[in-house]
Amino acid sequence: MMLRIVFILLLALVAVGGVWSYQKIANPGPPQLETSLLYSSPRSIDPFTLHSTAAPDADNESAAGRQVSNDDLLGQWTIIFTGYTFCPDICPTTMAQLKQSWTDINQVSATPMQVWMVSVDPQRDDIPRLRDYVGFFNDGLDASDQPPFLGVRGEHKDLFPFVRNIGLMYSIPEEDETNYLVNHSAAIILISPEGHQQAVFRASHEPGMIPTVNPTLLVNDLKRIIRYLE
Numbered sequence: 001m002m003l004r005i006v007f008i009l010l011l012a013l014v015a016v017g018g019v020w021s022y023q024k025i026a027n028p029g030p031p032q033l034e035t036s037l038l039y040s041s042p043r044s045i046d047p048f049t050l051h052s053t054a055a056p057d058a059d060n061e062s063a064a065g066r067q068v069s070n071d072d073l074l075g076q077w078t079i080i081f082t083g084y085t086f087c088p089d090i091c092p093t094t095m096a097q098l099k100q101s102w103t104d105i106n107q108v109s110a111t112p113m114q115v116w117m118v119s120v121d122p123q124r125d126d127i128p129r130l131r132d133y134v135g136f137f138n139d140g141l142d143a144s145d146q147p148p149f150l151g152v153r154g155e156h157k158d159l160f161p162f163v164r165n166i167g168l169m170y171s172i173p174e175e176d177e178t179n180y181l182v183n184h185s186a187a188i189i190l191i192s193p194e195g196h197q198q199a200v201f202r203a204s205h206e207p208g209m210i211p212t213v214n215p216t217l218l219v220n221d222l223k224r225i226i227r228y229l230e
Contacts, residue, residue, distance in 0.1 A: 031224035035202055035217035038225055042196035045070060048162040050118075053131040053151035065127035068152060070195050076112040077226065078191035079105075082168050082184045084121035085133045089210045090186050091117070095137045095149070097215040102141055102148055104219045109226050111193050114146060119153040120163065120170035120184045127153065166197055186211045188218070190225065199225050 030038055051065035052072075079098070083091030098105070098115055106113050117134060119125040125133075130151030138147045154162070156172065163170060168185035186203035201218050203211040 031221075031228045033221045033224060035204070035214055036190075036199050036221040036225070037202065038199045038228075039197060042192060042194065042198055044196055045073070045191070046161065046165045048154075048158065048165075050152050050154035050158060050162065051127060052116075052153075053127060053134055054147075063127060065130075065153065068150075073191050073195040075193050076114055077109060077193060078114055078116055080116045080118060080166065080189040080191060081187070082118050082120045082163060082170055084119050084182050084184070085125050085129055086121060087182070090184075090212060093210050094186070094188075094212050095134075097212065099137045099141065099149075101215045101219050105222065106148070108219075108223050109230065111230075112145065113148075115149045116152050117149060118159075118163065119151065120159070121182050122153060122155050122159055123173065125151075125153055127151070167200060186213070188213050190222070192229070198229065 047070055049067055049069050052068045054066040054068070056066050081094060083094065085091075095117065117130075119130055130153055134147070134149040134151040137149045141148045153159070160170075166189050168187065168189065170184035171182055173180040173182065188201040189197060190199040190201065192198040199221075201213045201221065203213050205211045
């Protein structure tokens with residue numbers, strides 16, 4: 001009788017262990033990440049209207065740029081970082097690293113992928129200048145559906161709330177300054193196809209090195225995040 005009870009208890013323990021193991025396999029939990037933070041729940045983005053380097057719908061939009069809003073984030077994974085065309089280090093380095101990694105980035109998901117470089121220098125970065133800048137990095141990449149890199153700008157009154165809302169920052173020069181640097185975040189934000197903030201890729205701060213997001217770690221984490229979310 002005692003042996004029978006022990007046997008039944010052992011079977012029960014095996015069954016419980018099997019259920020636990022199945023749950024761990026079926027629901028493994030958030031991925032282990034190297035350089036990024038996956039938000040515990042998606043973060044909404046306040047309504048915004050900015051202008052981009054996308055091909056204009058009409059001739060009079062060419063200089064001002066095509067309007068972009070929350071709707072333009074839908075249906076694609078969007079990688080957003082702040083920068084400016086006069087930036088001497090972080091911005092061109094980040095753009096070059098993203099271009100070099102673009103094949104790997106673009107293959108992470110069947111859903112379209114796009115990088116938004118949001119200019120934090122509204123005084124000097126107009127649409128023609130931004131178009132030339134991102135065009136250099138788009139050169140040689142497949143842009144049959146849409147350009148991999150999109151330049152986005154806005155006046156400070158529209159730009160600052162958007163940048164702050166996605167957890168980034170930038171400095172504002174004095175009105176009479178013409179030759180200046182803009183301090184800005186080096187982190188990169190991942191926006192989901194539903195138009196929500198999903199994760200932040202943090203820059204590495206090494207002594208004597210430019211603070212940028214490590215491109216290899218970014219790709220690795222991007223794969224884990226999208227695999228987990230999709």
